[in-house]
Amino acid sequence: MPDGTGMMGRAMRIFITGTAGFIGFHLARRLIADGHEVFGYDGLTPYYDPELKKDRLALLEATGRYRGRIAMLEDKAALADAIGECRPEIVVHLAAQAGVRYSLDNPQAYIDSNIVGTFNLLEIVRAAPPRHLLIASTSSVYGDAERTPFAETDRCDFPISIYAATKKSCEAISHSYAHLFDVPTTCFRFFTVYGPWGRPDMALFKFVRAIRKGEPIDVYGEGKMRRDFTYIDDLVEGLARLLAVPPEKGKPLEAPGVEDSLSPVAPWRVVNIGGGNPAGLMDFIAAVEQALGRKAEKNMLPRQMGDVVETFASPALLRALTGFAPSTDLAVGVKAFVDWYTERYADG
Ligand SMILES: NC(=O)c1ccc[n+]([C@@H]2O[C@H](COP(=O)([O-])OP(=O)(O)OC[C@H]3O[C@@H](n4cnc5c(N)ncnc54)[C@H](O)[C@@H]3O)[C@@H](O)[C@H]2O)c1
Structure with missing residues (x-):
C-alpha cells in the first residue's frame, strides 16, 4: 500500500503550481x-491578500529546500522554462482562480487562469510527460446533484457556476491529452478544504474574523446548506498517497463494491478527496463559536446563485486506491484554524 513517501519510496522531482496558495503551500511543505x-x-x-501568499512562500523558502518561480500560468514561456528547469517526474496542478461567488462577476479570470492556464500546462508537459500529472478539480462539478454520496462515476454535466464549468472543462481537456499523448493523469475533486493558513475568501476565515470583531456573520442559504468539510492535513495525506498511484490504461482497480472512474481509452481517472461526512452550516458555526468561546450574531440570508445545497463525497475510490480517507473531527480542525488565526492576527 502506498505510504506517501513517493513511488518506490525514493525522493522525486515534483513540480507544483499554486505553491503560494492554501493547498499548494501545505502540500509543498509536506513533500519537502x-x-x-x-x-x-x-x-x-491579487484575488486575496498577497501578503498571506508571500508569508506562505517565505516558510517554504525557510526550509532551504524549495525552489520556485513567481509567474502566471498564462505566461507560457515562463511556465515552459520553469518546467524545463525542474524536469519533474510528478506535476501537481493546483494554481487556479478559485471561489464560486467571485465567478459570478468575474468569469474572465476563470477562463484565463483555469482554462488557458491548464491548457498551457498540458501543452508543455505533453512533450515530456511526467510519470503522473495530478490536477485539482472541485466538488462543485457535481452541481445540485440529488443522489448522495457523490461518486466519481455519477453524471456531472450540469455545473451551476462558471467556476465549476471551468473545472469540469479542465477534467475534459486533460482527458483528451491523457488519451492523445499518454500522460497518466489524475483529477481530484476537493470538498471545502479548511485549516491553518486558509483562504480569506472562505467562510471559516470570514466567520472567525467577524466574530472576533463582534460583527455579524452572513449565513447564506438560511443555514440549511451542508458541506463535506475536509481538513487540510487529511487532504494533503490523500494527495501525497495518490502521487504514487498513477492510472494505467486498461487496468481498472479491482476492489469489491468500488467502481473505478478509470477512462476506458486513456490513463486517466478522477478521485474525490472528501470524508463522506457532511455537516450542516449551523453545526459548522457552532464549532467556530465553541473554538472562539463566543456566540455569533447571525445575519440569515437566502442561498446565493452558484452555491450548491449540499456536497457529500463518496470516499470509497480514494480509500481503495490509497488505504486512506479524511476523518479529522470538525471541532478539532476548526480549533486548529482558530489557534492559527488568533496567533497571526492577534490584534484583530
Ligand atoms: N480550498 C478549497 O476548498 C478547494 C475546493 C475545491 C477545489 N479547490 C481547488 O484547489 C486548488 C487550490 O486551491 P486553494 O484553496 O489553495 O486556492 P488559493 O487561491 O489559495 O491558491 C491558488 C494559487 O494559485 C495562484 N494562481 C491563481 N491563478 C493563477 C495563474 N493564472 N497563474 C499563476 N498562479 C495563479 C494564486 O496566486 C494562488 O496562490 C485550486 O485549483 C482550487 O480551485 C480548492
Missing part, C-alpha cells in the same frame, strides 16, 4: 518534509 525536491510556480494573484 518527506524528502522530495519541490519546485513551485505561482503568480501571486
Whole structure:
C-alpha cells in the first residue's frame, strides 16, 4: 500500500503550481518534509491578500529546500522554462482562480487562469510527460446533484457556476491529452478544504474574523446548506498517497463494491478527496463559536446563485486506491484554524 513517501519510496522531482496558495503551500511543505525536491510556480494573484501568499512562500523558502518561480500560468514561456528547469517526474496542478461567488462577476479570470492556464500546462508537459500529472478539480462539478454520496462515476454535466464549468472543462481537456499523448493523469475533486493558513475568501476565515470583531456573520442559504468539510492535513495525506498511484490504461482497480472512474481509452481517472461526512452550516458555526468561546450574531440570508445545497463525497475510490480517507473531527480542525488565526492576527 502506498505510504506517501513517493513511488518506490525514493525522493522525486515534483513540480507544483499554486505553491503560494492554501493547498499548494501545505502540500509543498509536506513533500519537502518527506524528502522530495519541490519546485513551485505561482503568480501571486491579487484575488486575496498577497501578503498571506508571500508569508506562505517565505516558510517554504525557510526550509532551504524549495525552489520556485513567481509567474502566471498564462505566461507560457515562463511556465515552459520553469518546467524545463525542474524536469519533474510528478506535476501537481493546483494554481487556479478559485471561489464560486467571485465567478459570478468575474468569469474572465476563470477562463484565463483555469482554462488557458491548464491548457498551457498540458501543452508543455505533453512533450515530456511526467510519470503522473495530478490536477485539482472541485466538488462543485457535481452541481445540485440529488443522489448522495457523490461518486466519481455519477453524471456531472450540469455545473451551476462558471467556476465549476471551468473545472469540469479542465477534467475534459486533460482527458483528451491523457488519451492523445499518454500522460497518466489524475483529477481530484476537493470538498471545502479548511485549516491553518486558509483562504480569506472562505467562510471559516470570514466567520472567525467577524466574530472576533463582534460583527455579524452572513449565513447564506438560511443555514440549511451542508458541506463535506475536509481538513487540510487529511487532504494533503490523500494527495501525497495518490502521487504514487498513477492510472494505467486498461487496468481498472479491482476492489469489491468500488467502481473505478478509470477512462476506458486513456490513463486517466478522477478521485474525490472528501470524508463522506457532511455537516450542516449551523453545526459548522457552532464549532467556530465553541473554538472562539463566543456566540455569533447571525445575519440569515437566502442561498446565493452558484452555491450548491449540499456536497457529500463518496470516499470509497480514494480509500481503495490509497488505504486512506479524511476523518479529522470538525471541532478539532476548526480549533486548529482558530489557534492559527488568533496567533497571526492577534490584534484583530
Ligand atoms: N480550498 C478549497 O476548498 C478547494 C475546493 C475545491 C477545489 N479547490 C481547488 O484547489 C486548488 C487550490 O486551491 P486553494 O484553496 O489553495 O486556492 P488559493 O487561491 O489559495 O491558491 C491558488 C494559487 O494559485 C495562484 N494562481 C491563481 N491563478 C493563477 C495563474 N493564472 N497563474 C499563476 N498562479 C495563479 C494564486 O496566486 C494562488 O496562490 C485550486 O485549483 C482550487 O480551485 C480548492
